[in-house]
Amino acid sequence: MQPAFCLQAIFMIGILVQLAISWLLVWIIEKKDLSVLGLKPTRKRVVDFLSFFLLASACSASGFIFRMLFAREYWELNPQLDFSLIMTGLWWNIKAVLFEELIFRGVLLFILIKRVGATAAIIVSAIAFGIYHWFSFEVIGHPGAMAFVFFTTGVAGLLYAYAYAKTCSLYIPIALHLGWNFIRIFVFSEGPIGNGILVPVKPAPVVQVSWFIYFIVIWLPVLSWLLFSFILLRRKKSVKFKQEQVVG
Numbered sequence: 430m431q432p433a434f435c436l437q438a439i440f441m442i443g444i445l446v447q448l449a450i451s452w453l454l455v456w457i458i459e460k461k462d463l464s465v466l467g468l469k470p471t472r473k474r475v476v477d478f479l480s481f482f483l484l485a486s487a488c489s490a491s492g493f494i495f496r497m498l499f500a501r502e503y504w505e506l507n508p509q510l511d512f513s514l515i516m517t518g519l520w521w522n523i524k525a526v527l528f529e530e531l532i533f534r535g536v537l538l539f540i541l542i543k544r545v546g547a548t549a550a551i552i553v554s555a556i557a558f559g560i561y562h563w564f565s566f567e568v569i570g571h572p573g574a575m576a577f578v579f580f581t582t583g584v585a586g587l588l589y590a591y592a593y594a595k596t597c598s599l600y601i602p603i604a605l606h607l608g609w610n611f612i613r614i615f616v617f618s619e620g621p622i623g624n625g626i627l628v629p630v631k632p633a634p635v636v637q638v639s640w641f642i643y644f645i646v647i648w649l650p651v652l653s654w655l656l657f658s659f660i661l662l663r664r665k666k667s668v669k670f671k672q673e674q675v676v677g
């Protein structure tokens with residue numbers, strides 16, 4: 430048996446264990462089942478997933494387009510790209526997103542919403558998400574990096590948690606999370622898994638830009654992603670948890 434296959438099997442088992450623990454927790458504490466995650470596919474949920482996935486992907490890609498326009502950075506097709514690499518990169522991103530969503534926007538968030546209300550639950554979830562990334566990004570002991578990571582990932586956590594509380598489903602949080610990550614980590618090869626679909630053309634140019642251009646390149650994609658996602662979510666009708674509305 431190939432090592433890569435064994436590793437993927439371990440990841441799948443890990444997700445199944447997460448689901449089993451989630452079911453146990455929500456059953457013991459709330460006498461509910463995994464339907465609280467809103468994972469059953471419906472036409473509306475699939476449309477929501479595709480819409481928010483495309484939105485997140487477009488906003489994420491815009492940052493790299495700006496880098497090409499203003500910083501003279503360019504990418505080319507990875508010469509080692511093949512079907513196996515695409516499947517590996519896709520699966521890595523899916524399992525990483527599922528792992529985080531099941532922890533931070535799964536039954537624990539549902540239980541918090543039921544016990545302390547949607548607003549407090551969303552804030553707690555976002556704080557936990559930000560702290561978690563201190564460890565996943567390995568920035569413990571570096572105050573500046575810790576503050577930056579906590580702020581950026583915490584704000585993303587607010588959006589994901591709000592999406593779950595608003596829709597009673599993980600479809601939109603997963604779509605927002607996966608769309609943003611997949612473009613950055615795998616399409617443009619900026620992540621922990623090495624080269625993906627596109628690789629940067631080297632040597633990388635050294636250019637000086639104004640603070641305004643820096644804002645456009647670094648922050649405009651993030652802010653547009655957050656703003657457009659929040660506006661669309663606000664316009665969606667709130668879904669109820671078993672006859673109890675949690676977000677108005």
